[in-house]
Amino acid sequence: MLRSALLGAAALALTAPAFAANFVFETAEPVAEKHIIAESIVWTCEGTTCVGDLDRKKASVRICKKIAKEVGVVTALRNESSELTADEIESCKSSAKS
Secondary structure: OHHHHHHHHHHHHHHOOOOEEEEEEEEOOOOOOOEEEEOOEEEEEEOOEEEEEEEOOOOOHHHHHHHHHHHOOEEEEEOOOOEOOHHHHHHHHOOOOO
């Protein structure tokens, strides 16, 4: 009985994302699509704001650049515990879709 409970708990832990966090990014121009795929997840967008659950602990320029390749200029990227600085956003802009 205990072994079955432990195996079940282990299986659940392996299937759930370890660090999934709710991320938000904002763009300079409204996003044309309601749903976009960037950084291997589906983002839900309304106007210039998009939200998605990303399996990362903190915002990074690398993530920002991947998003920018899909949507254009990103003006903000954040989650509950981190946010890109103005300098990091400037670095991200070089990857923006034209």
